[in-house]
Amino acid sequence: MERARFGKAEIIAFGGIRDAASYLVELLVVAAIYIGLAESALLLPAMNPAATPLWPPTGFALALVLLRGYRIWPAILLGAVSPYLMADRSLLESGSVGIGALLAAFAGTWLISRWSNGRQTFATPSGIAKFAVITFVPTTVISSTIVVAGFVLATTLNLSDSVVTWLAWWLADAAGTLVIAPVVVLWAMLRPRSSSKWDPWESIALSALVSIIGIVAYSPLIGSDLISNDLNVPLPHRSLLGFLVLLPLMWAALRGSRCGVATAALIFLGTAVWGFSAGNDPFPKTDPDGSLLTLFVLSIAVSVPPLALAAAIATRQDVEVHLLSLQDQLSRQIERKNLALDSVRRHFQILIEGVVDYAIFALDKEGHVTSWNSTAQKIIGYTPEEIIGKHFGIFYRPDERRAGSPARALESAIQEGKHEVEGWRIRKNGTPFFITGSVSVSVDEAGNLIGFINILRDATERRDAEEKLFQAREQLAMSQKMEAIGKLTGGIAHDFNNLLMIIGGSAQIFARLLDPKLPKAIEAIQTAAKRGESLTRQLLTFSRHQHLSPTVVDLNASIKNMRTMIESSLRGNIVYNENIGENVSPVKVDLAELELAIVNIAVNARDAMPNGGTFTLSVNAVTADRTIGDRRPGEAFFAIAFSDTGTGIPPTLLSKMFDPFFTTKEVGKGTGLGLSQVYGFAHQAGGTVTADSKVGQGTTITVYLPSCADEQITSKEHSAARAKSRHPQRQTVLVVDDSADVAEVTSSLFEHLGYETIYRDSAEAALKLLEAGTKIDLVFSDIVMPGTIDGVGLAREIRSRYPNLPIALTTGYSDAAKAAPSSLRILRKPFDTEALREFIQEIAPPRSMKSPGLSLASSTADASRRN
Secondary structure, rough: OOOOOOOOHHHHHOOOHHHHHHHHHHHHHHHHHHHHHHHOOOOOOOOOEEEEOHHHHHHHHHHHHHHHHHHHHHHHHHHHHHHHHHHOOOOOHHHHHHHHHHHHHHHHHHHHHHHHHHHHHHOOOHHHHHHHHHHHHHHHHHHHHHHHHHHHHHOOOOOOOOHHHHHHHHHHHHHHHHHHHHHHHHHHOOOOOOOOOOOHHHHHHHHHHHHHHHHHHHHOOOOOOOOOHHHHOOOOOHHHHHHHHHHHHHHHHOOOHHHHHHHHHHHHHHHHHHHHHOOOOOOOOOHHHHHHHHHHHHHHHHHHHHHHHHOOOOHHHHHHHHHHHHHHHHHHHHHHHHHHHHHHHHHHHHHHHOOOOEEEEOOOOOOEEEHHHHHHHHOOOOOHHHHOOOOOHHHOHHHHHHOHHHHHHHHHHHHHHHEEEEEEEEEEOOEEEEEEEEEEEOOOOOOOOEEEEEEEEOOHHHHHHHHHHHHHHHHHHHHHHHHHHHHHHHHHHHHHHHHHHHHHHHHHHHHHOOOOOOHHHHHHHHHHHHHHHHHHHHHHHHHHOOOOOEEEEEHHHHHHHHHHHHHHHOOOOEEEEEEEEEOEEEEEEEHHHHHHHHHHHHHHHHHHHHOOOEEEEEEEEEEOOOOOEEEEEOOOEEEEEEEEEOOOOOOHOOOOOHHHHOEEEOOOOOOOOHHHHHHHHHHOOOOOEEEEEEEEEEEEEEEEEEOOOOOOOOOOOOOHOOOOOOOOOEEEEEEEEOHHHHHHHHHHHHHHHOEEEEEOOOHHHHHHHHHHHOOOOOOEEEOOOOOOOHHHHHHHHHHHHHOOOOEEEEEEEEEEEEEEOOOOOOEOOOHHHHHHHHHHHHHHHOOOOOOOOOOHHHHHHHHHOOO
């Protein structure tokens, strides 16, 4: 709100000579305008018989104070007093006019500033109404009262006529203020705004039309010499045409032109005052009071209502413009928000589509799919067109849908805000897949449920990996268990082999020395030794400590050659079938151990089919899907599958079938070491063995052996090695063993073959003997011996010092044999004369003893042999 302030600072405060000059010019201009208005009022003596121009100066003074503030008071006072001083009026009369106009303007401005929004009072209809009230009381009341009092005191006006004169001046002053003040204030505050090219023409047309109506209705020109008197005949009551002015005024008001309405009202009332001065109808001179009242009513009717309507329309237009501006701003903001929202939506969609591991889709409150990302389509198989609108229960198994699992998942999400899910779901093609994820509720700002968000991940591969890891752990535990048992059985077999060596060798000695009538006892001892040898061989093979002699063999031909042996292991009521492909590559195995493994499997199949059945052997090339031994996934293997139609093995016993001494046969019908030998052979050959069985349907045991397609098959021709040699001279063998009993038996076997023997109980003693220059043709040493050098170490020393001296090793069990070079041959304990002969023929063929050496008498050899 702008208020005019009256104070010393505002009155005399100038910002320099330029401001003082501007202020002086402003005072002179205002005084000149004021004098002009006062002089115009003197031209209308009929209106103011006392020639007191009250009504124009008061309205103009009020407008000046509203616009310029109280600092304009000198110009108002000077302008109001000057006409009267120039007309030789008394100082009392002139002063009462000037002071009255000034005080009335101050009072009106103060009230308008505090009650009606100051100079903006013409902006609203209520402001215009307040301005009209303030104009009547106290503005014009103050001016009229002070002027009448001054004139009475100056004896210009009789006291008896003062009341009537005051009333006439008050009404005239009020009418003039209502008409003049709005015009001055509105035009002074007019701000340039965008308008059409027709607005100036509309203003000109409005002013012309109002002028014509005023001239036709009230002008004294009609009936004068300027305009023919004949017009009085058709227009006997032409003053009534003045009401037509309401049409252009209302039209301008509806256009919201407050300046146009105020200006048109001023023009129209000017013509009315013109007619009033001439005494034309409806302002007869015979009734001046009635004429003045009519002019006053006409002034109020023409100025206030149209101006209020124009203010209302202008306010509405301003509000509309403001609302349109706000709407435009809001539209731009909404457009920006929509663009931002579209950008966020696109970014969110890009983000959702970029999540390649998770299926993300939204559900409505009932569980129907409303959105669907590309990963969901990739994992589950439905396109957005196929799935949107359908219930998400379609992903559940039928039994879960019948049990209400989808509904329970949504209820749990509503209660807890988020529901973790894990389980099997169904793809579009009907295949199951395992998922993990969550169902989360989606709410609006008020917390009301609007739907759900599903985030799922295909965990099928992870679950399969976990199952494989579990199986691998079980296999590792089985391997560790087998390793522990293998170490135990290997240790037992080592000592047992030494015992069997003594028993078997002694039996052969007895067979040579005793009476031929006692062969049965000897045969029983030899049978027991052979059986013990087979038992320890199975134990060592299971424990993977058996020394193997692997060769590259034709698997196809080898299995076909075993057909007779396999069929003899079965009964007549069992049908044997072979299914071997033509393109079977060679494998590198110990052929004897392979034969033993096949026989053990056949015997177990025979015992599982007491009433007959079918035993099938098939060979197929496979690719490893996991690491087997030192072979990586993807390498080629041959799977030898042995299937029977027997009784089968319960699942609870299937994992124990390769354990040593475990058997499902009756007591005395099995040792429990047959499949243990198969297990040890397969792993020691670089492969593995598996078993699959169903009770009542049979068992399938599959042995996996690595392919050796790039290696050549080993020749088996040993024509000269198989023949017994006849030595023209006896050769000397150095027997090294920490057990004197085993050495005694070994020496007897060598002597039976025609060799001389020398015995030493340690590697150190053997080396000392060789250093002494004793002639030796072959060194035969046990691997496990006390001292700092074992049999493998002794072989290295001999090869280093005596490279032409053959050396052979023997053992029943020893981890040290793993460190022996591949060119060093090892004979397994226990062995008999025939096995020893074949072994010696392979490593050291007979040669003449022409080389110089130390001659040993028979007695000396015997003595040395026993030391």
